[in-house]
Amino acid sequence: MPQVAVKLVSETESNYFKIFILIFNISHQAVGIKFDDVIQPDHLRYTLGLNMSKLTSLKDKGYDPTSQTFDTSLMICLLRNLAGIQITNELPLWSELTVGADLSRIMTHRKYISNSNDRTLQNDKFAAIWKEIEDAVIRLSNEKLTIDCSTLQTKNFYVDDSQSIYATIQGWKRLVQIEEKRRCKQI
Secondary structure (H helix, E strand, O other), X not given: OOOXXXXXXXXXXXXXXXXXXXXXXXXXXXXHHHHHHHOOHHHHHHHHHHOOOOOHHHOOOOXXXXXXXXXXXXXXXXXXXXXXXXXXXOOOOOOOOOHHHHHHHXXXXXXXXXXXXXXXXXXXXXXXXXXXXXXXXXXXXXXXXXXXXXXXXXXXXXXHHXXXXXXXXXXXXXXXXXXXXXXXXXX
């Protein structure tokens, strides 16, 4: 039986896929880990209750609040407002290694990549964003996501899978647009 050649996507297209997955999947997990470190899961409902007057616009009834049910923007908003972590809407200097700087990096690159109309990412841009986000993810997750980052960085993407990946990316982009409309401000 003849072997069918499996074609890989281009390197620049693969870079785009990897950054999207790093930002929207792995960094989301890292933010959740840090969120649970700062606002203990057993105390989340109590913490939200204490701050209800501040959080009226963030309240959602009908489920037990956990970091697993929160999106990245909401967790960052809560960390900013309940834990007092300084998070900016600008890319911090590379030398700033605080939790707030790492969360700012994730939010800034998340916004950049989700608003990009390109479906590729050149190697130099990829390397710069990857290093910055990977380092932030590793710090925020207390190194728990190091293997996930390494695995993703060496992953191959195939042409046959690209349409489903693009569909997922479009869904993530729509989510970010919705989140930006309800952007959390410092209360």
